Amino acid sequence: MDRGAGEGAALAHDVLPGPPALRVHTAAIVDSDADLLAAAVPFVEEGLRAGDLTVLSCGPEAATLLAGAFGEALGGVERDARMALLDTRAPDALGVTRQLLARAAETRSGRLRVLGQVQFGSDPVSWREGQRYEAAVNALLDGCPLTAMCLYDSRVLPTAVVSSARLTHPQVVADGRWVDSPEYCDPRDFLRLLPVPREPVEDIPPVLAIDDAPTLAGLRHALAAALETRVPDRDQREDLHLAISEVAANAFRHGRRPVSARLWADGTRMVCTITDAGGTFGDPLAGFQPAHGDDLSRGGMGLWLARKLWDSVDLLPGAHGLTVRLCTRLH
Template sequence: MRTGAAAGHAGYYHTAGCFGSDEELLGLAVPFLTDGVVSCEPSVVVLDDRNAELVRAALPAGAEVTFLPGGAVYERPAAAIRAYRKILAGHVAAGASQIRIFGELTTVTQGVTWDWWARYESAINQAYDDFPLWSICAYDTRSTPRAALADVMRTHPRTAMPDGQYLPNAGFTDPHLYLSEQRPLVPDPLQASEPTVELLNPTLSEARQAVHAADRGHVASMEVEDLVVAVSETVANAQRHGSGPVQLRLWSGTDRLVATITDAGAGPDDPFAGLLPAGDGTNGGLGLWIAHQSCNHVALHRHADGFTIRLTAGNPHH
């Protein structure tokens, strides 16, 4: 049986929790978690080390709350979805009627890679909706950029307040609409220079060779090989599901490799492509999902001339 604010709710009860002080953080976290413990509901915390220790110290001694490292869980959005679905399925199989998660994206995710984490926050409204999950996604208003907070209000149906209220977000946008919106692609500074490699209508073999040709030894070899796979899959998608010509560009920096694949099509029909399991793999879903698993950042951009995917290996946080 569902309890608390989620009582009577079917599926995912997705809330944002904005806080501006340690006291407000604890006001959100402690009652939420202790009520879960009292109700014998699996309760999970995913915070950075400092905030995790604050919450741990404020909980009653012996409270059965599981703490997971935020940096490990929130490495890549598609991987986070896969990991959470496994955790949730395990709790449901063990008989849980509700699972509580109090989580906080790491500060670094709110920088240049925020676009795919905003897509994550929107997509999980569907990705977790077959589980009896109640989560509070915590955002520190002192450090979260204003634009990111605006996205938080659009991707969460409701906001948890430190005084215990749960208020609907008037700006909440259905994930199908939010994920289909056209957004500008924030350029990587490397893209201000001439590409290291530029190919028009490459074969898959040429695309793979191009990644190796652009590699200057500044990126771990395993990440380079992951980029090889992602570029090959993305070029194949563009050729199969997009409209020609297909253009591949690669830039090499001191800490990263950046690839863009552009075609004249409109991009995938499925707005969740890349973040959720690919289903039957039609219209590019499988290749995008592989790219989201393989790269340290994937940016999607629908524009007047077509559709561009940017893939980053190495450090995407420039």
């Protein structure tokens, strides 16, 4: 660690007040190692003093930087990169967080504290999924004994991702203090307002087009046959089919006929849409966790499985019903 970074961290510890005890989700926008440490060090130290279950969720470079600042003290901090969406989709990251919350209940403070480094991937599709995740947790974890700080490093993140931090975090770190973000947006409003990008693969003819599928079994069979010739990886093929089968089942059980399907694929990416003529339900938070909580025997797993197994899922209400749109990269 360079001397300047260490001095910056020590100064910040004097001026940064401790965060409120419950349910805080804040963003710290940084542009140097010194800025990163100035935000992160007092945050982690506060958690260790309070007896929080303190977890570091970041990449190896930030972990090394923090190790230099903390030394042996970092041994009291757990590490789990999944909450920062590193090789993890949002439903699984939320599942990990809930498991840690259960463990935190047994600690001295009963609280979970997470320091996360924002790394949403290298393309606009993954950036959008990361932004959705940051917004959704505000509603899905509301009231939980959780204090989270997300580090947005403007040296490596695109401007659009950095700018969204103020929209998806109720608090931000400004001039060394925790303040309410004047730009914070209600999670559902933020998710609804996010534009749905059209995939280039949708500009070619679909490899499967079914209007008014007569039966769920027939639709599932047709989807399986299309996937068989378009998805070379067997494990991915089975995962994708499981998810779209569940979405199709939802359309038949909870929607209204006609039920239609479209599938596009170009060897690199795949898009599937399932449309029914039922209501225009489209809660943008649906599917980030099972509809009935941990009791999976009650069902309600269709959209949750879809979000777990496809890269992105959009619920698109329209004048003639609801379309579920699923997109993914092919292995």
